[in-house]
Amino acid sequence: MAGPAPVEAAVTAAASSGFTATTRSERAAALVALAAALERASAELVAIAAAETHLTPGRLSGEVTRTANQLRFFAEVIEEGGYLEAAVDRADPSTVPPRPDLRRMLRPLGVVAVFTASNFPFAFSVLGNDTASAIAAGCPVVVKAHPGHPLLSRRTAELAREALAAAGIHPDAITLVEGMEAGVELVRHPLVTAVAFTGSERGGRALFEVAASRQQPIPFYGELGSINPVVITAAAASADAASLAAGLVEVVTRDAGQFCTKPGLVFVPAGHGFAAAVASELASAPAHPLLTDGMTSAFEQRVSALSRRDDLAVSRGPGDADARPAVVTADIAAFLADPDALLAECFGPLTVVVEYTAGDDLLPALGHLPASLTATIRSAPDEDVTWLAAILSPRCGRLVFDGWPTGVATGWAQHHGGAWPATTGSLHSSVGASSLRRFLTPVAYQNAPESVLPAELHDANPLHLPRRENGRLVPAARG
Structure with a gap:
């Protein structure tokens, strides 16, 4: 066949x-x-x-x-x-x-x-x-x-x-x-x-x-679908906003942003120059064809719809080709006024940057997050982010610290999942x-002959499997 x-x-x-x-x-x-x-x-x-x-x-x-x-x-x-x-x-x-x-x-x-x-x-x-x-x-x-x-x-x-x-x-x-x-x-x-x-x-x-x-x-x-939110703390932004901005643009534009774990929403403290640094990095980010014409059309429609809003700023990569990378910037008030519009996943090189002014502003915004495959925390060394992890961990299948979520390693401890709409x-x-x-x-076999x-x-465990016997874990026997 x-x-x-x-x-x-x-x-x-x-x-x-x-x-x-x-x-x-x-x-x-x-x-x-x-x-x-x-x-x-x-x-x-x-x-x-x-x-x-x-x-x-x-x-x-x-x-x-x-x-x-x-x-x-x-x-x-x-x-x-x-x-x-x-x-x-x-x-x-x-x-x-x-x-x-x-x-x-x-x-x-x-x-x-x-x-x-x-x-x-x-x-x-x-x-x-x-x-x-x-x-x-x-x-x-x-x-x-x-x-x-x-x-x-x-x-x-x-x-x-x-x-x-x-x-x-x-x-x-x-x-x-x-x-x-x-x-x-x-x-x-x-x-x-x-x-x-x-x-x-x-x-x-x-x-x-x-x-x-x-x-x-x-x-x-x-x-x-997965929005894969990222939260950047004030301490992290103060330490190196430019490096974080460069890293974000790189992962959002890599292979034209066509990853299920692409960061689609980034919360960053206002006043640290992060949005400006992202725009600077975007100026040299080239367009790359998307997988299909239909995906390109959907991407451009999404960018156009966001560009028409007065409460958002949309920056794009150079040139006039389709599927140029795009970054949408909003303040926390614009996000809270219409969160659904900014939480919709966009397949392709687009991300939304939301600037918050204090933890009190951030908390209600995080409450709107749908489940995602990943969530990411970018913090300073030794910064206590326990409270943030407690909020994000129920909303994702994998919680990433001080990295980016686009790599999904194959291993025993990996989990690539999450609640709806990330997975069913x-x-x-x-x-x-x-x-x-x-x-x-x-x-289960009850009173079965061997x-x-x-x-x-089998009683003798001839295949030398790790298994549980009478409630106790028994490691694999050597053959």
């Missing part, structure tokens, strides 16, 4: 691939093989991606490396085995009520639908984090290709299927579909057990409702080891 297929054929093929019965070691080997195939074809794939997305070859080459590293990371996660949450409670007739023999672990859900992102054509696309974590969990994947890079999606899927076959895995563990109608049909398909989506709040909400309205509703893990479920992450949890479901138990739950 090379290239995109009808939804029915793609889902049926994935469900019939036998992939859920593979072992952890088989899946780990497959993930490593996928990483190697991606790296071998890097030059070819980067050339296709550059032509379709306008992103630079240097950026895309780095993203290929990140994607290959993600695949290898998940191989390590499943080989370690702790993600299974294996637990054994042996029978104890002395408890009240008497406890039977209970053994529990996580099992793969089944076919997962993955909707790819436009802004990361490798790291969140056909072999991106959602696909990698689903494959690691033991779930076959049907990928809904993004229309912004169809040729890249087809070629990547073709290489992935070849790599799976060479690793002894049925290639239908990864299939590909295309088109908006196919996406809706995919979410509705009765064999699809979960959906991972990265994209707009509008598109994600529509598909979320489709998933919830099925006769058998399924989980929909959507990463949607704040309990789960779309990056890091815990992202596997989205595609797993627990099953012959029917998975090896992970």
